[in-house]
Amino acid sequence: MITSREIYTLLSHKYEDCGSWPGSTYRIMVSAILVQNTTWTTVDRVLHSIEDQITPEQISHIDRSFLEETIRPCRYCRRKAEAIYQLTQWYASYKYDVNLVMEKDLETLRKELLALWGIGPETADDILVYAFHKPSFIVDAYTRRLLQRLGHHFANDTSIRRFLTRGFTEDADIYARYHGILLRECIDHCRAFPQCRDCPLRSYCPSAERFEREEQLFSTKN
DNA sequence: AGCCAGGGTCTAA
DNA sequence: TTAGACCATGGC
Numbered sequence: 001m002i003t004s005r006e007i008y009t010l011l012s013h014k015y016e017d018c019g020s021w022p023g024s025t026y027r028i029m030v031s032a033i034l035v036q037n038t039t040w041t042t043v044d045r046v047l048h049s050i051e052d053q054i055t056p057e058q059i060s061h062i063d064r065s066f067l068e069e070t071i072r073p074c075r076y077c078r079r080k081a082e083a084i085y086q087l088t089q090w091y092a093s094y095k096y097d098v099n100l101v102m103e104k105d106l107e108t109l110r111k112e113l114l115a116l117w118g119i120g121p122e123t124a125d126d127i128l129v130y131a132f133h134k135p136s137f138i139v140d141a142y143t144r145r146l147l148q149r150l151g152h153h154f155a156n157d158t159s160i161r162r163f164l165t166r167g168f169t170e171d172a173d174i175y176a177r178y179h180g181i182l183l184r185e186c187i188d189h190c191r192a193f194p195q196c197r198d199c200p201l202r203s204y205c206p207s208a209e210r211f212e213r214e215e216q217l218f219s220t221k222n
Numbered sequence: 223a224g225c226c227a228g229g230g231t232c233t234a235a
Numbered sequence: 236t237t238a239g240a241c242c243a244t245g246g247c
Contacts, residue, residue, distance in 0.1 A: 036229040042245070075244045079230075120230045140228045183228065 002150060002204040005167045010200035011181040018184050019177030021130035025098050026091070027054050032126040033083045033118065034074045042073050056096045060088050083118025087127075090116055098132065106134045121157065129179070133172040137161045138179040142186035150204055 021028050027047065034043045047054060050070055053062065067084070068077045090112065094100040101109065106128065113124040121139075128134040139157040147160060154160045168174055185201075 033229095035227095037227060037242095038229090038244085039227050039246075042227085073244060075227085076229090076242050077244085079242065083230090118230065122229065126228085138228090142228060179228095186228085 001152070002201070003167065004164045006204075007150075007164075007201065008168075008178055008181070011185050012177070014200050015181045015184050018180030019173070020180070021126075021176070024054070025131045026056050026096070028131040029087055029091070029127050030054060030059070030084055032123050032130070033080050033087065034071060036076070036080070036123060038074045046071055046074055056088050056091050059084065060092065079118055083116065086116040086118060087113075101132050102134075106136055109134060110136060129172050129176050135170040135172045135175050137165050137175050139164075140179075140183070143179070143182050146182055146186055150201065 021031075023031065031043055031047065034046065053059070059067070064081060064085075068081045071077050071080055071084075074080060091101075109128060109132070110124055113119050113127060114121070119127075125136045125138040128136040129138060139160050143160065143164070144154075144157075147154065147163075152163070154163065164178065165175075168178075
């Protein structure tokens with residue numbers, strides 16, 4: 001069975017420039033909400049249309065229905081607008097100061113973020129890692145799918161996190177990069193994964209029959 | 223045309 | 236505690 005180290009090394013060699021999330025701290029926070037179950041191109045287009053208004057000061061005073069209409073293409077506009085307001089209020093309790101947030105420990109921050117309505121585990125971890133450089137490993141649908149395709153089975157995301165972080169030091173930049181290359185690999189190759197010629201993980205994939213069985217297993221339980 | 227995006231919340235059992 | 240409905244849009 002391939003180890004996490006091997007996965008990282010093989011993919012890291014292929015993708016040099018993954019693991020960064022451009023934009024201001026606050027823009028990253030807002031994007032993390034907007035991208036829920038949505039494509040990145042849509043999020044980018046929407047944010048670009050209100051580029052100069054993406055500051056916590058402006059968003060907290062912006063008209064709610066205007067915000068909803070603006071982010072409508074990102075789906076779930078009412079929910080996401082509410083989540084953005086909540087997150088902005090939370091940030092206000094730190095005076096919109098990145099350093100004040102970063103002074104706090106990871107577990108405390110994660111609990112605070114999860115307590116906000118509309119922010120779940122993945123969004124919280126996105127924000128922790130990419131906005132505040134806290135080492136909280138992100139597990140998303142792509143991560144689960146990739147491991148599934150490699151023939152690994154886990155009961156829950158905590159187990160996945162344990163497996164992937166084994167052998168790594170707790171480092172936000174490494175976690176960000178690891179998540180970035182997994183994402184990239186999945187977007188580029190996931191659909192044709194076992195057959196893909198230039199996939200570095202190709203030799204670790206289970207046989208075609210086994211793959212199809214697991215693919216069905218995965219789709220039935222989402 | 224129909225499928226599906228980097229989720230999260232709420233409810234029923 | 237968990238499965239499943241629901242939210243709710245546009246690109247391909």
